[in-house]
Amino acid sequence: MxxxxxxxxxxxxxxxxxxxxxxxxxxxxxxxxxxxxxxxxxxxxxxxxxxxxxxxxLADDIVLLFGGRLVEHSPAERFFADPQSPEGRAFIRGELVW
Missing domain, CATH: 3.40.50.300 (P-loop containing nucleotide triphosphate hydrolases)
Known part of the structure; x- marks a missing residue:
């Protein structure tokens, strides 16, 4: 609605x-x-x-937040191909990051 x-x-x-x-x-x-x-x-x-x-x-750009802070911001294609942050790499691998 x-x-x-x-x-x-x-x-x-x-x-x-x-x-x-x-x-x-x-x-x-x-x-x-x-x-x-x-x-x-x-x-x-x-x-x-x-x-x-x-x-x-759907995404053009990805902004990854972790622990209340911005840890990565990049074009979606680049984020999914080669995330730059440890949190981004773990998220793509499907790991639970605490």
């Missing part, structure tokens, strides 16, 4: 916090399609996700 409301006002920036959490695969596809459409229309998207595959599908 929030995405439908945002569609009407054509925002410059859209903030999304885990927008597909607890959704079934069909609903995830619909939300991701809407996010892509917003992006194509020029809306800047800032989205949090723990889903690496979703980040691969």
């Amino acid at each position: 929030a995405l439908a409301r945002a569609w009407l006002v054509d925002p410059e920036v859209l903030f999304l916090d885990e927008p597909t959490a607890a959704l079934d695969p069909a609903a995830i596809q619909a939300v991701e399609a809407a996010v892509r459409d917003f992006h194509r229309r020029g809306t800047r998207i800032l989205m949090t996700t723990h889903d690496l595959q979703q980040a691969r599908r």
